[in-house]
Amino acid sequence: MEGLEVGxxxxxxxxxxxxxxxxxxxxxKSGLTNQYFLGEEILESANYNSIYGLNSNGIxxxxxxxxxxxxxxxxxxxxxxxxxxxxxIRQHSLKKDDILICRTNGNPNLIGKSALVAKxxxxxxESHLFKIRPKQVLINSSTLVTYLNTQYGRAxxxxxxxxxxxxxxxIAKFKELRIPKFEIGFCNKVKDIxxxxxxxxxxxxxxxxxxxxxxxxxxxxxNFEPSAEPVNVKSFKDSFLATGRLDAEYYQKKYEEVINHxxxxxxxxxxxxxxxxxxxxxxxxxYSNEGLPFLRVSDFNKFGLTEPDKKLSxxxxxxxxxxxxxxxxxxxxxxxxKDGSVGTAYMLRKDEDLITSGxxxxxxxKDKKRIIPEYLTLALNxxxxxxxxxxxxxxxxxxxxxxxxxxxVIVPIIDxxxxxxxxxxxxxxxxxxxxxxxxxxxxxxxVELAIEQDEKAAMRYIAEAQRASI
Numbered sequence: 363m364e365g366l367e368v369g370x371x372x373x374x375x376x377x378x379x380x381x382x383x384x385x386x387x388x389x390x391k392s393g394l395t396n397q398y399f400l401g402e403e404i405l406e407s408a409n410y411n412s413i414y415g416l417n418s419n420g421i422x423x424x425x426x427x428x429x430x431x432x433x434x435x436x437x438x439x440x441x442x443x444x445x446x447x448x449x450x451i452r453q454h455s456l457k458k459d460d461i462l463i464c465r466t467n468g469n470p471n472l473i474g475k476s477a478l479v480a481k482x483x484x485x486x487x488e489s490h491l492f493k494i495r496p497k498q499v500l501i502n503s504s505t506l507v508t509y510l511n512t513q514y515g516r517a518x519x520x521x522x523x524x525x526x527x528x529x530x531x532x533i534a535k536f537k538e539l540r541i542p543k544f545e546i547g548f549c550n551k552v553k554d555i556x557x558x559x560x561x562x563x564x565x566x567x568x569x570x571x572x573x574x575x576x577x578x579x580x581x582x583x584x585n586f587e588p589s590a591e592p593v594n595v596k597s598f599k600d601s602f603l604a605t606g607r608l609d610a611e612y613y614q615k616k617y618e619e620v621i622n623h624x625x626x627x628x629x630x631x632x633x634x635x636x637x638x639x640x641x642x643x644x645x646x647x648x649y650s651n652e653g654l655p656f657l658r659v660s661d662f663n664k665f666g667l668t669e670p671d672k673k674l675s676x677x678x679x680x681x682x683x684x685x686x687x688x689x690x691x692x693x694x695x696x697x698x699x700k701d702g703s704v705g706t707a708y709m710l711r712k713d714e715d716l717i718t719s720g721x722x723x724x725x726x727x728k729d730k731k732r733i734i735p736e737y738l739t740l741a742l743n744x745x746x747x748x749x750x751x752x753x754x755x756x757x758x759x760x761x762x763x764x765x766x767x768x769x770x771v772i773v774p775i776i777d778x779x780x781x782x783x784x785x786x787x788x789x790x791x792x793x794x795x796x797x798x799x800x801x802x803x804x805x806x807x808x809v810e811l812a813i814e815q816d817e818k819a820a821m822r823y824i825a826e827a828q829r830a831s832i
Contacts, residue, residue, distance in 0.1 A: 402537035415445040424485035431477040454486040459503040470529040474519030478507040480560040504556035505549040548817045559801035566794035573787035617753040633769035636725040643720035650675035655716035659702040664743045689717040696725040704763040705751030707742035736785035
């Protein structure tokens with residue numbers, strides 16, 4: 363029995379309590395003492411939402427999904443629905459201090475994932491989420507959402523979530539959740555940190571948008587509106603014989619217009635600017651709960667990496683040690699997606715101890731005196747390249763951008779001084795994002811210390827972290 367986690371529970375505790383028969387429910391530990399609220403005690407309101415008819419054409423009301431959460435906060439919706447009445451929108455729109463929580467997902471690690479609504483928004487949320495608002499006099503929203511994202515909050519959620527093909531964490535289960543009782547002074551301190559975290563994140567996004575705008579202004583494309591004309595007449599010589607493509611969508615005028623605008627200015631093919639290296643796809647049979655992080659397309663966007671959901675087993679890595687060493691991406695590598703969400707680029711700010719999936723290419727700038735990596739990354743994420751990705755990969759059910767097509771992407775090369783100006787904005791943006799991430803980690807660790815020790819220890823930790831950041 364050594365090494366096993368064992369607990370003895372009376373049958374009356376099962377029959378009269380939660381009626382849960384899984385052993386894990388009674389052996390899971392969350393570190394909480396008897397100083398806690400139950401979720402139902404702190405709830406001011408809790409709501410589900412019914413949502414259907416999502417579209418990516420911008421028609422109707424914006425609808426937030428869980429994969430658009432940004433760190434601890436709600437992000438920007440990419441989907442809309444025109445099935446919502448004005449009454450529905452008023453009822454389900456997001457207000458400052460609401461919290462959204464994931465209630466169902468095929469990945470049990472995402473159940474209970476939560477995000478704070480840091481200001482009023484005119485969009486709603488999808489049905490895989492539910493919305494709560496705590497009684498602020500008992501615990502403010504910033505402290506509650508921070509707790510839910512700590513190891514102890516996650517342990518409570520995992521304990522109460524219902525496992526199956528689709529794991530589930532309902533409002534009813536939230537009401538059973540144990541939530542630590544914190545002093546108001548401590549809660550207010552956590553709230554201050556989270557508000558500073560959100561402010562840094564918002565400033566980061568503003569600077570990135572300024573960099574994008576500067577690029578388009580420099581190219582004379584800031585007011586560019588591509589043609590909506592659905593017809594474009596092409597000869598066989600100028601279509602299939604030139605490109606090997608027969609799908610009509612490939613030849614839409616909007617793609618021609620953006621390419622023509624780029625080639626009227628200084629430009630080059632991507633393959634002349636970067637070296638391109640492929641990664642591997644080892645297969646799901648070598649996935650493991652522990653081991654080397656395996657970055658997939660879903661684990662990054664233009665703003666950064668998230669903790670990979672999959673890892674490669676230690677035995678696989680040992681057997682392929684030499685290959686793994688070559689595949690680990692270095693600082694200033696631009697990871698670039700060719701499958702799924704094609705054309706997403708992110709430049710690494712440090713050497714990474716991970717490898718990427720075969721759906722991600724590694725780009726390394728050949729001549730930094732000609733093109734700056736930060737500038738190139740921004741250009742790859744701009745609509746100038748995104749429209750080329752849309753054109754090339756648009757003919758398949760599952761989006762796939764062939765390497766040969768990626769090599770032929772046309773990239774604008776602007777004046778080097780302007781490149782430096784854009785790169786400076788991008789780096790300041792990422793500095794603020796990193797600052798935001800550090801503030802979030804400070805808040806989470808403070809809450810954990812308050813649970814593990816006491817609030818005095820947590821407050822000392824906050825003061826030390828703030829001094830270190832000056």
